[in-house]
Amino acid sequence: DAGVTQSPTHLIKTRGQQVTLRCSPKSGHDTVSWYQQALGQGPQFIFQYYEEEERQRGNFPDRFSGHQFPNYSSELNVNALLLGDSALYLCASSLGTSSSYEQYFGPGTRLTVT
Amino acid sequence: GQQVMQIPQYQHVQEGEDFTTYCNSSTTLSNIQWYKQRPGGHPVFLIQLVKSGEVKKQKRLTFQFGEAKKNSSLHITATQTTDVGTYFCADPGYSTLTFGKGTMLLVSP
Numbered sequence: 001d002a003g004v005t006q007s008p009t010h011l012i013k014t015r016g017q018q019v020t021l022r023c024s025p026k027s028g029h030d031t032v033s034w035y036q037q038a039l040g041q042g043p044q045f046i047f048q049y050y051e052e053e054e055r056q057r058g059n060f061p062d063r064f065s066g067h068q069f070p071n072y073s074s075e076l077n078v079n080a081l082l083l084g085d086s087a088l089y090l091c092a093s094s095l096g097t098s099s100s101y102e103q104y105f106g107p108g109t110r111l112t113v114t
Numbered sequence: 115g116q117q118v119m120q121i122p123q124y125q126h127v128q129e130g131e132d133f134t135t136y137c138n139s140s141t142t143l144s145n146i147q148w149y150k151q152r153p154g155g156h157p158v159f160l161i162q163l164v165k166s167g168e169v170k171k172q173k174r175l176t177f178q179f180g181e182a183k184k185n186s187s188l189h190i191t192a193t194q195t196t197d198v199g200t201y202f203c204a205d206p207g208y209s210t211l212t213f214g215k216g217t218m219l220l221v222s223p
Contacts, residue, residue: 042213099206
């Protein structure tokens with residue numbers, strides 16, 4: 001039973017560029033949430049996708065957008081990258097949209113913006 | 115979710131010593147989750163507490179939820195080097211999961 005997978009593992013981008021990160025949820029899970037984790041901080045909720053729609057959104061600008069596909073996999077897109085976007089981006093899947101459900105995290109994508 | 119505060123930010127212990135991290139909220143929590151993140155790794159769910167005054171044990175780990183549901187703690191008895199990592203509490207809130215800043219535990223052999 002595959003857990004949550006994310007790609008790529010690491011990424012280096014330049015300010016102003018755009019980036020797409022990918023996530024495949026744990027088998028049987030239908031909900032994907034994205035988090036940003038800055039160094040030394042806890043994960044911060046970006047948004048959640050269920051049934052191919054954004055269901056919840058944290059305090060992140062519109063530069064952050066996402067998508068969920070029919071197979072439940074998801075993408076996170078960030079436009080006009082800023083130095084402050086450098087962080088570990090974590091994808092978490094769950095069975096259902098309630099925040100009380102256990103979140104299964106992927107290994108993350110380490111994004112560095114130079 | 116509401117902001118949850120964790121203390122201490124960092125603790126360094128000798129192997130065999132006990133360790134406790136505390137999580138506090140200014141508002142009543144419906145429930146609380148705990149996660150562990152190893153260095154270079156990702157958060158892994160440990161447990162969820164729901165009831166007022168609830169105490170749950172997982173081997174050497176003891177989790178408590180306060181009577182007023184405004185605080186929680188994680189206690190590790192006789193730490194081992196495998197306990198190294200950052201421990202986060204997280205408030206599921208009404209719709210989104212809000213993490214504390216975590217307590218980083220370092221265990222020296």
